[in-house]
Amino acid sequence: MSAAPVTTVPGAALAMPHHRLHEDLQALATGTLFVALGVVVFGHAGLLTGGTAGIAFLVHYGTGLSFSLAFFLVNLPFYVFAWRRMGPAFTVKTFAAVGLLSLFSWLLPQGLGFDYLSPALAAILGGLLCGAGMLIVFRHGASLGGLNIVVLYLQERLGWRAGKVQMVMDGLIVLGALWMTDWQRVAWSVLGAVVLNLALAINHRPGRYMAM
Template sequence: MTDPADPTTQPTLVFDSKAHAHSVPEDVLGILTGTFLVSLGLHLLHAAGAVTGGTAGLALLVTYATGWGVPVLFFLINVPFALLALWKRGWSFTLRTIVCIALVSGFAVVHDTFFPITDLQPFYGILAGNLVAGVGVLILFRHRGSVGGFNVVGLIIQDATGFSVGWTLMIFDTIVIALSLLVVPWPIVLLSAVGAVLLNLVLALNHRPGRYLGH
């Protein structure tokens, strides 16, 4: 009889033997796809006039208070998270995260140039934007990357405790969006909160320990 507390006595699942690491081309394509979707989601959110969670939303709030530029604040806010990523998850994850942040910024320019949006209904824009961005972040997680900020904290907590990264990000996003009430009309904030829940549900329900076979 197997002992549930002893991993050496656990039966080997048939799927375990089929799990294998992503190849370099798969990682490259995965990171390009993930960053493209994240930037597209943010493009839709911006066009809808929505607030955002994460360090991007935090940078925006500080901009209103200080007058500093969003890119500068976004960089400064992400510095401690990058150091945390280097400490807890190593050079590979940290370098991938830096590359992902740069790609999201680059794709944002592409969207602004080739996909300008002059009128977007907020309800559709906020829900679609969060859904697309959530799928993009999920892809990045599965290729050992992230877009920095609270994503790093969420992954570290999941590694240490098993608590889903999606729920951790939802907590942080709720705090940031609640602070947005100071600068944004409450109907948009409420709708943005619903969108943040949708994004993080994508992660909470799909990025869980033991669920994904790729490495």
């Protein structure tokens, strides 16, 4: 698979140009750092998010295992699907992105703290940071693993909007947290998932992005 996905628009096939290696490296580092900061914001307020990050949060809250390790382990089964369906380049970049996110989400709390962070602000700020970071990663032919791989595959093959599909999956994952936390935190987590996926739905559309 090419470094940037091939996208179709009505009446024409539009092939996206390749990014250079240093551009991909910069984007993966920047995008995963944004998402890691969003994850730290969510975690500080006791909120969750969707996707494999949400599953990792559930493992973290339920077992005490660090989010970084849980996130890395949860993603392992999805690499086989990514290799077969999305290609080796996508899979290698995704593995790198997942590794960077695991590393950054472990490092950031050691140099960053909050005296006070309201759940409402955490939901909005965390959602926007994660959404912006995921957009950067997506646009360089990678994902953050797990359900992101499935969502991008459905958009590439069936034209299903990534943000809308992700929103449905994320909502189900966040609602699944009702058995281990209070409904107020779940409600704020749902808001965070909505903010995140609206950013994806509005900005990650087939035919809209041209790599430069």
